[in-house]
Amino acid sequence: MVDVKDQAKIFKNGLMANGIHLVMKDWIININEIGDILSDNSTMFIPMKSLLNYVNTDKCRRELSIPRNVDLAIICTIIMSNSNYYNDKELLTWLCSDLQESKCRITIRGMIPPDIKEAKTGMACAILNPCIHDKIATDGLINIIVKDVCNILLIGQVDGVNNCKGVTSQNAPCKNVVYSHEHGEYCKYHLKAAMQQKRKVKQSANDDSKTKKTATEFIQPKFPQPVNILKKPESFALVDNKDKSSAKMNIIANLGCLMDKVMSDRGILKPTATTDSAKQQNNNTKFQNRQEFDTLLGTLVKLSSGGSCDFKKLLGILQLILKKIPSIHRQVLKDCNLLRICTKLLDHPSECIAIESLRIKRALKKALESNQSDLSTPTFIKPQQQKSESTRLVNNSDKVMKDLDVILNTSSKVDHYVDAEKVQSTHARMLVLENMDKAEELKKTIKHVNVMASFCQDCNKWSETTDPVCKEQGHTQVRKQTRKEFHKCINDSCGYRYFSLNGQKPPLCPGITFWITKSFWIVKSGPIDLQIQIRAETMDSFDKEMNKCLDDGVFDHASPQEAADIFVSLLTKYGFKYIASDFDATMISMHSDEEILKSVTPDFKAVGERIKSTDIKLGVVTFSDATSVENHPVYISGEKMVRLALEKSNCTANVDRVYAFYPKFVYISIFTL
Incomplete structure (x- = not known):
């Protein structure tokens, strides 16, 4: 349960919440009404810190033994507000604090009323049934989501919520928010600087008092001190400050160094006060x-x-x-x-x-x-027994040789480990490259595999994943197991490897198609022959199949919808991305009289309606007589004329662009109907 000290209640001229006294400057709700809300048994107000210590709200309810029929609420203070838009919906974000150590981010969704939008820094609010988001933000703050604005209650403006008066190292004002009634005018990072300023003020005051004291002492008269006249005069003598025993001390010092060398050669440790104190300090x-x-x-x-x-x-x-x-x-x-x-x-x-x-x-x-020796346990060297001079010299030389062997062996082991590590890493890298080569060779040998793919019955098109356009337009799609075959571009300079589903081979290599679609938006200044050579095979195939349909009379007895379906299917099959219709030759059927704007042909309407289900764009080419339009302001031409004709004829075709001239890329992407 919640501690009695942390319970929210009305206290003096403010509110007691989160364990501190909030002095209210302005009340939005009547103080009697907020008192009734806080004392109501159907709502339990808990400290903000207690809620943020749990992963979610349900766990907080279980730990604090809050029943299901009792609402959970917290009281916090806004220290920063920000609003933005996400998917054309307004989101309001508050950075709230309990004016102590705990902070959280509150995100408000839905229709936000003006009074909540205009909430300023220092506004105390109550959140009913807060929902803690599972993911913690990168700045470490827990995010609380409020889906219903009715769960927010603005209480009033808290007095003394201001920015810190300290200055950062870059001479910029501190942005931390402090509660002056509880913490003063400085945050915890600038309290030291504030204390130093107070000390400087006190020190200057003390200096002023000292100067006053010395001034008074200087002004006061100084009386002579009494002198003992019976004291005998002292005799003075010259003293030589040079140390005559420096030569003897030098000899003793040299003897001490010699004794240290002898003791170190014998292997006996010389106990000194410094070593004992160092060992004791280390322990x-x-x-x-x-x-x-x-x-x-x-x-x-x-x-x-x-x-x-x-x-x-x-x-x-x-x-x-x-x-x-x-x-x-x-x-x-x-x-x-x-x-x-x-x-x-x-x-x-x-x-x-x-x-x-x-x-x-x-x-x-x-x-x-780690194989290193443990430095946490002290080690001691046992004193050796005194031996003869010859034995001592031999032992010293043996020790030096052993130390040298240890150093050489250690360096050789390190080199051996480094070489072994390099060989191992090189071997692993070679294995990875070998596996990559084997995988590439295996890909080249595989000609076809069986996969699950989607078939759109309306577009007559196969795809490994569901086409989002077909899904949005509600096309009938069937998930089947089909054959996926791999192909290689016949152009040696390309070498692109692509695939087909159920024998539905693309009319052109995807590598070349990608280049063409990219080049559609770039004005070409190079020779046209190269571009025509790339499209020659596709254009020839399209012309042959189109002429075959005309010779067989496929379009003779077909309705406009059936003819448009056959025509658009051929365009999709051969990879066309843009087609253009001549306004006078194809789009309209009348060229005089007042019914010109209402004479859009049924074939154009059918093609415009059918082309919506594909990624092909439609354009219209017309010519404008600029002189006639200038002399007759009532005349219309160009894009205005085309748009008005579509409106008067009830044509729903999506015209991407209207050209008053034939553009430069007409030989690549525009095909006249």
């Missing part, structure tokens, strides 16, 4: 690190095992443990259950905590698998 540091590590580990176990916890505190504990790992003994790390806890925290809803757990897990594995 104290290790003991202190071990104690801190045990304390942090115990805190981590409590936070990870509990149902709700503060994400910031858990993240700070993980960061401190990561810093302590290098100074902890390997056996201690092996015996503790830190690895298991970090593995469990990898599934934490907060991305920062999951990443920090992964870092600790890697650091633990590195510390446990």
